[in-house]
Amino acid sequence: MLKVQEIREIIKLIDQSSIDEFVYESEGSKIKMKKHAQDKGVVVSQQPLQVVQAVPAAQPAPVAQPAPASLAPVQQPEAAAAGNDQEELHKIVSPMVGTFYQSPSPEADPYVKPGSKISSDSVVCIVEAMKLFNEIEAEVNGEIVEVLVKDGQLVEYGQPLFLVKATGER
Known part of the structure; x- marks a missing residue:
């Protein structure tokens, strides 16, 4: 489990980055941080986990980019x-x-x-x-x-x- 000071440092780094959500899992503990205005906070749990939400380290994907015509999905x-x-x-x-x-x-x-x-x-x-x-x-x-x-x-x-x-x- 992380120490309080380590968690504070992670919060500071996440706050200064463009990452909106961060999840850390180790030895059955999970820390989940969100920067969304309505959901700010840290959640720590001590239960075994099966599914984990991962966040890419890179910039968020641009949503408005159209797919090339050859890769565009067929409209149903x-x-x-x-x-x-x-x-x-x-x-x-x-x-x-x-x-x-x-x-x-x-x-x-x-x-x-x-x-x-x-x-x-x-x-x-x-x-x-x-x-x-x-x-x-x-x-x-x-x-x-x-x-x-x-x-x-x-x-x-x-x-x-x-x-x-x-x-x-x-």
Whole structure:
């Protein structure tokens, strides 16, 4: 377990960086820090953990970058019905390179599917990277319009995973 002074130094470093969220896990303890205005704080738990939220050390992925035409997802009928202008939709992007999983286990139901209502802290999928299963949160309130990747598919850093019709504030 980290000492109080070490935790203070981490808080100071996170506060001065562009990182919005930081998670540290060691020997069954977990420290999670968020810089979101509504969620500032530190959480420390002493329980065994199975799933860890990881945060990339690099700058956050730009959300507004369109995919090259050759890599753009094929628009599904439900996306066309929700509106032809995808500019109005929020994209939930992968924070890392890894394998996309839509459910916590192969026999479980997907976290979300088109039409699912989500809040900003809703887990929408898991991205596995280096044997760590990282829960990906929506970070926006709204409704899932389209799932852009298939279960078990490799995803890249910044790759759009979901299209969300956002409602209210993030």
